[in-house]
Amino acid sequence: MFILPASLLLVACSGALEFSLILDQDAPGHKQNEAAVRALQKGDAERALQKLQKALKRHVTSAALQNSVGVTLMYLAKSRQTALKDKLQQAALHAFNRTVLLAGGSEGLGKGGKGRAKMQPRKGSDLEVALANQALAERYLEASRLNRLGIELDLQNRWEEAAALLREAQKAAPDDPLITSNLGTVIYKNATHRSSGWNE
Numbered sequence: 001m002f003i004l005p006a007s008l009l010l011v012a013c014s015g016a017l018e019f020s021l022i023l024d025q026d027a028p029g030h031k032q033n034e035a036a037v038r039a040l041q042k043g044d045a046e047r048a049l050q051k052l053q054k055a056l057k058r059h060v061t062s063a064a065l066q067n068s069v070g071v072t073l074m075y076l077a078k079s080r081q082t083a084l085k086d087k088l089q090q091a092a093l094h095a096f097n098r099t100v101l102l103a104g105g106s107e108g109l110g111k112g113g114k115g116r117a118k119m120q121p122r123k124g125s126d127l128e129v130a131l132a133n134q135a136l137a138e139r140y141l142e143a144s145r146l147n148r149l150g151i152e153l154d155l156q157n158r159w160e161e162a163a164a165l166l167r168e169a170q171k172a173a174p175d176d177p178l179i180t181s182n183l184g185t186v187i188y189k190n191a192t193h194r195s196s197g198w199n200e
């Protein structure tokens with residue numbers, strides 16, 4: 001297995017998305033996987049996804065391909081607005097979940113996460129990459145959830161509470177421009193509307 005160096009990933013994801021790829025030279029479908037990653041690095045995520053989906057039809061049990069699907073979906077999610085972003089992130093998490101299973105992990109024992117805590121992947125294994133990507137995708141989904149709640153509070157002119165939620169969202173996804181810009185808006189509204197007595 002070969003994990004792309006972080007600098008390459010940064011290019012692939014035009015930000016600090018720290019998702020890792022599984023590029024096993026001997027795995028079935030490796031050539032298609034590499035081609036897809038090249039498309040992704042050029043910023044053509046749609047084409048990468050097409051290539052991966054085609055390859056997955058032939059190599060249904062490839063953890064590497066499934067993992068690349070997740071990374072590509074997260075890349076697509078990054079530049080999307082709230083509703084579609086959520087859908088893409090859910091789909092990415094689903095792909096990482098499948099990757100974990102294909103890499104020999106188990107689904108975990110429900111919400112308690114006991115199963116996952118017991119899972120000790122070998123260092124540098126496909127499973128380790130899959131679990132890390134799964135955890136990261138969950139974090140980004142949580143950020144999206146907080147962002148949505150923040151927007152709801154903003155619509156009710158509850159800017160302080162909105163700002164608190166958006167700050168948490170920003171902690172979970174520091175490089176998400178949507179969250180950063182929402183936070184800026186809410187802080188601005190809080191400052192201007194308050195000082196003009198708008199909310200009193």
Ligand SMILES: *[C@@H]1O[C@H](CO)[C@@H](O)[C@H](O)[C@H]1NC(C)=O
Pocket residue numbers: 090091093094097107108
């Ligand atoms: C992925 O797996 C996690 C933990 O095993 C679970 O909580 C989540 O609902 C799953 N999500 C999807 C979209 O499959």
Ligand SMILES: *[C@@H]1O[C@H](CO)[C@@H](O)[C@H](O)[C@H]1NC(C)=O
Pocket residue numbers: 159160163164187190191194195
């Ligand atoms: C909102 O405005 C109040 C009053 O001007 C200020 O004390 C508070 O720090 C502001 N909160 C945020 C999150 O900007």
